[in-house]
Amino acid sequence: MNIADDINTLAEAQKAYVEFDHVKRFSMFFAPTTPYEDSTARHGAASFDFLINRSERLTFEQFADRIQKHYSVEEPRTAEVVRVLRACAAYPVTADRLGAGEISEGQSVWLKTCFKAHLREKGIGAPLPADLALASTRHGPEWDESRAEFELESARGREAAAAPH
Numbered sequence: 001m002n003i004a005d006d007i008n009t010l011a012e013a014q015k016a017y018v019e020f021d022h023v024k025r026f027s028m029f030f031a032p033t034t035p036y037e038d039s040t041a042r043h044g045a046a047s048f049d050f051l052i053n054r055s056e057r058l059t060f061e062q063f064a065d066r067i068q069k070h071y072s073v074e075e076p077r078t079a080e081v082v083r084v085l086r087a088c089a090a091y092p093v094t095a096d097r098l099g100a101g102e103i104s105e106g107q108s109v110w111l112k113t114c115f116k117a118h119l120r121e122k123g124i125g126a127p128l129p130a131d132l133a134l135a136s137t138r139h140g141p142e143w144d145e146s147r148a149e150f151e152l153e154s155a156r157g158r159e160a161a162a163a164p165h
Contacts, residue, residue: 016089017106018045019057026052029106030060031093037084044081060089095135108142111135115146124150 016030028045032038041060044067051066052058058066064085073079095114103111118132124147128136136143 016060016091016093017057018049018052018060018063020049020052020054022055024054027104027106029093029104029110030088031091032088033091037088040081040084041088044085047081060085064089095131101138103139103142108139111139111142112146112149115143116150119146119150124154 016028018026018028020026026045026049028042030041032041045063048063048067048071051070052063064082067078067085068082071078073082093110095111114132115136118126118128127133
């Protein structure tokens with residue numbers, strides 16, 4: 001499997017979602033294409049987060065379905081939230097689409113996994129592809145942590161290989 005396959009697999013595994021964890025901490029993972037979609041999806045999540053149970057994750061499609069099940073889409077604001085959630089659900093979540101600024105814990109883990117997949121395949125000195133290069137400038141701490149973790153894992157692997165068996 002090459003780096004493009006790794007990243008495509010990761011993107012497929014990380015579809016846009018909303019969730020509450022077991023202590024009712026809310027998080028979202030998505031890659032809007034416009035500031036309007038970002039603010040509308042966040043507004044919708046804040047307005048309808050009570051529809052999500054503790055320890056539950058819903059894709060944006062499932063969340064839109066749940067909103068539509070409980071509220072009329074005849075109300076224009078509700079209809080727009082549902083429309084935007086469905087639109088954002090269709091967008092692939094790729095490293096360059098995360099945008100600048102704060103990202104969720106799930107996005108951070110996913111982005112670091114993308115960085116480390118590249119490092120494993122190409123090595124620490126190889127240039128990043130355009131999408132990861134952009135993400136590394138927007139999310140420097142994740143890039144720095146990925147490099148440090150990769151270097152530590154590589155050192156452990158060298159030590160294990162050098163150890164007498």
